[in-house]
Amino acid sequence: MDALAGLLDGPRARGAFLLRMVMEPPWAVRVADRAPICLMSVTRGTAWIVPSEGAEPVRLDPGDIAVVRGPHPYTVADAPGTEPHALVGPGGHCTTLHGRPLSQEMLLGVRTWGNAAHGATAVLVGTYLMDGEISRRLLDALPPLLRLPADRRTGPLLDLLDAEIAQDEPGQHVVLDRLLDLLLIAVLRGWFSRPGAEAPAWYRAMSDPVVGVALRLLQNDPAHPWTVASLAARAGVSRAGLARRFTELVGEPPMAYLTGWRLALAADLLRESDATVEAVARRVGYSAPFAFSTAFKRVRGVSPQEYRATGDGGEPPARTGLPERQRNLPTG
Template identity: 50%
Template sequence: MGDALSSLLRDVRPAGALFGPSLLSPPWSLRFAEETQLTLLTMLSGQAWATPDGGATAPLHTGDIVLVRGPAPFTVADAPTTAPQAVVRSPGACTAPDGRPLAGGLPMCRPGNSPGESAVLLKVSYEVAGQSGRRLLDALPGLAHIPALPGGCPTLEMISAEVRGDVPGRDVILDRLLDLLLVSSLREWFKLPTTDAPAWYLAQADPVVGQALRSLHDDPAYPWTVARLAEQSGISRAAFAQRFNHLVGSPPMAYLTEWRICRAADLLTNSDATVAAVARQVGYSSSYALSAAFKRTLGIRPTEHRDRSREQAAA
C-alpha cells in the first residue's frame, strides 16, 4: 500500500549533482540563483555555512544535510562573513557577482580527490512537479537542517564513493542514490523533535488513521465513505470521523477530495488522457463531476489547468 509521503514524492526527481569531486579552497563563497524549487546540500568533507536570502544561517558540518526550498537565492560559504565570489545562475553558467562571465570556471574550485584536503560540497537540485510536489514543498520551511546521524549515512557514503570515481553507469546510480537520500532526509527531518511536521505525516503513525490514509492514497478511485473507512479500521463511524479530523485537521471526505483533485491535476499535466478518463482514474463518475470539484478546489476548470501547465512548461 502507498503512504502520503511516497505519494507526494511521485514527481520529485533529481536534476543532477552540481559539484562532485571539486575541492573548495578557503576563503570561498558561492551564491546560487537558479530559482530551483528544492535543493539538497551536504559536505562530503569539511564544513560550510548555508544562508538563504532573508533567512537565518545554518551550519553544514561533514554529513549534515540542508534542504533549501526555492526559488529564492541562497549562499554557501566557508564562513558566514565571506562575501560571494561567484553566482551560479544555472548548471554550467556562473558569473562574477557583478554579472561578468567567469573565464576558466570557479576560482575557488579545483579538481582533486584527497579527502580532508579541502571542503567538498555536494549540491543537488530536485525537480518538483505538479500539485503533489507543491504539497510536499508546503510542508517544508525555507531551510531544513538535518544533523549528521551518529552512525553515519550509508547512502551518503555510497554517493561520496560514486562522485569520486569515474566508472560506467555512474550517472544512473547517482540518480537512484540521490532519490534515496532525499527520502531518508525528509524522514529524518520530520522525526526531529523541533520540527513542525505536517499533520498528514504525523497521523500516519496512528494505527487507525494511518491505515485510512494509506488506503486513500493507494486507491483514490475507490468509492470510499466514512462508514467504509471506519469498518476497515474496526471502530464506529463517529469515533473514526472524530479521530481522523483531530489528527489530520480535516474530515475524511474533505481530505479525499483534496487528494483526488491533486492526482487529477498531475494526470492532466503529465498525460494526454481526456478529462473523462482522468475523472474515472481518481474516483469521479464523469468529466462534469470532476470539473465541478476541480473548480471548487483550485478555482479553474481541468482544461484550463492543463493549458496553463503546458504553457509554463513551454516557457
C-alpha cells in the first residue's frame, strides 16, 4: 500500500452524494452541508467557488476540478457577487434561504438538478458524506479549497463520470462511488506532483530508497510485530541509521508512526465494519484487546466501543435512512 492506496483500500465512498447541476445565470447556491470533502468540475460554461472566510474566489472552466474540504460553508455561483438563492444543508437537503423546499421544483432528471434543463453551465458534484482516519492523514495536508486545471489524467475519468451520473442501472451507486474514489486519487496525484507542492512529510518520504521501504512494510502489514531492527534489516541499513533517517524525513520515529497507523486503521474498521473489538485489535497488531483499548483511549479519548457508537466520541452519527435514489439528489 502506498501513500494514496489507503484512500481506496481503507474507507471508500459509500452512497456518496452525486449529481449534475445545470444552471442558467444568474444563479448561486450556498453549501452548508458540513461534508468532509467535495469535488466539483465544470463540464459546460464557468462557475465560481466563493469561500466564506475571506479567501479569494476560485474560477472553474471546463475540465478544471475543485476540491473543497469541510466543514466550513461556501458558495457556488455564476459570478462571485451573485447572491445565493438556494441553500444546501446536511444530507443534501435543498431549500430557499427562508427554508422553502426546492428539490422537486428544480429536479431535472436522475441525479440532475438545476434551474434550466439546457442551462449555460453544467457542474458535476461528488460529495463524500463520511471521512476516515486513513484518508484524513493525507487530506489534512490539502488547503481548504484547491483547483486543479484540466489534465489528461483526470479528463477521461470526468468524461466517464459525466456519462454515468445520470444512469439508473442496478448497482449504479457503487459504480459512481468507485469513479469518485478514482477521481479523487487522480486529483491528489496531480496536486502533490506540482513543482513546489507541500505534500505531507511521510508522503514525500515514500520516494526515499530506505524510508520508503520501511513505510510500505508498516502500511502493508501493520499487524506484524515490527521492531526498528527488523525494519532496518529489510531496508538494508543499520538500526540507528533507519531510526535517524526515518525521524528526519517523516517527523516521528518508526514505532510512533506504526502506532498512529494502527490506530487510524482501527478507527476506520470500528466505524466501517461489524468486526468485534477483539478482531479489530488482532487485525491491526494488538494481541490483547485490553492493550488495544488502552492505546486507543489514550489517543482518541474514548474507548473503542464508545467510538463505534458515536463515530468520534461525540453524538451518534446521523442516519438518513433514504434509499439510494433519494440520497443522490437534493432533498427538501
